[in-house]
């Protein structure tokens with residue numbers, strides 16, 4: 401029998417982000433990590449019971465030390481488990497051939513319009529059975545965990561028919577039930593117009609609205625509804641219809657916006673009151689202003705810009721404009737086949753002008769708010785889930801300074817050690 405409690409002691413820095421559970425952090429709030437130096441955390445019953453200076457916790461728990469497994473975090477950093485708020489976790493196959501084509505000069509959209517891209521992964525995902533999808537996606541999930549991620553969002557969108565969208569969402573549900581990672585599901589039937597609807601995209605929009613959304617909602621398979629609002633995919637008007645239909649069925653709106661071309665996606669997000677607008681490489685100043693006014697979270701994906709060899713979204717400008725910013729891998733087989741949130745943090749600093757403190761906020765509490773989990777995870781506060789990472793660096797700035805390295809040493813999920821010395825337990 402394991403011990404009843406876990407006592408993490410004497411970290412160089414415990415990044416608490418205290419007081420951030422109510423709403424996402426903006427502007428200079430994103431710099432305030434509320435670090436406890438020489439800090440300790442007591443975990444019990446899967447929850448955080450106490451956090452503070454080591455002497456204080458020792459005084460409180462002296463009589464109960466025998467009950468706890470003790471982890472000495474001297475010289476290391478303790479942070480909230482990282483949250484990845486935008487992934488396409490469940491899919492089959494890979495697209496390294498397209499990567500090579502892009503290196504020779506083909507564009508992402510040209511490949512998609514020629515029947516590759518999202519369509520290629522849709523074919524592979526339709527062909528795969530539940531078991532294969534489960535096995536491939538579980539492997540990715542394990543890797544996310546090793547990189548310090550303890551809560552993840554997962555979108556459908558490689559089925560593009562009711563049957564196959566449900567299959568993807570059911571796999572995500574099974575993973576959530578069987579894996580220690582918490583998975584928050586998003587329905588994204590409007591990820592692309594499938595080939596057989598090419599001549600009549602409105603008919604596909606109607607299918608998403610009248611058949612897919614009601615069924616997904618009835619089965620309780622998703623919390624969010626997302627759409628790829630992009631020139632040649634779904635227009636802002638179609639996106640609005642789809643997102644408003646989702647809301648009527650209890651699915652909250654998210655949107656892939658202004659990724660390839662400026663297309664009014666940020667404005668659309670503000671108009672429909674989306675929880676987040678994601679990508680935003682080409683978002684207009686007016687769109688950013690509207691997002692700031694409405695409190696729409698910008699989920700920025702610098703790995704996608706990096707991999708598509710495009711200029712990153714202007715994270716600096718968005719933060720200064722008062723937009724709450726979160727960061728994510730966008731893990732998918734086409735535009736960002738990575739599971740490394742630590743690398744995304746590096747790119748946040750190096751490509752988007754964000755500070756090391758801002759990227760921590762963007763991958764913890766702001767990322768949690770982007771999937772409505774701000775009350776549960778994303779900060780180290782009493783009562784929250786005992787989801788923590790221990791990072792093998794003496795201060796948080798070294799996470800970004802020693803770039804390209806996974807510094808995650810230990811991952812604690814629901815109060816249990818699930819990664820130790822960088823390996824799955």
Ligand SMILES: N=CN[C@@H](CCC(=O)O)C(=O)O
Nearest residue numbers: 517518628730732733734735
């Ligand atoms: N851009 C739209 N959807 C994904 C990519 C999907 C794919 O290429 O398979 C994204 O967020 O980058």
Ligand SMILES: [Zn+2]
Nearest residue numbers: 486488656730
């Ligand atoms: Zn995406």
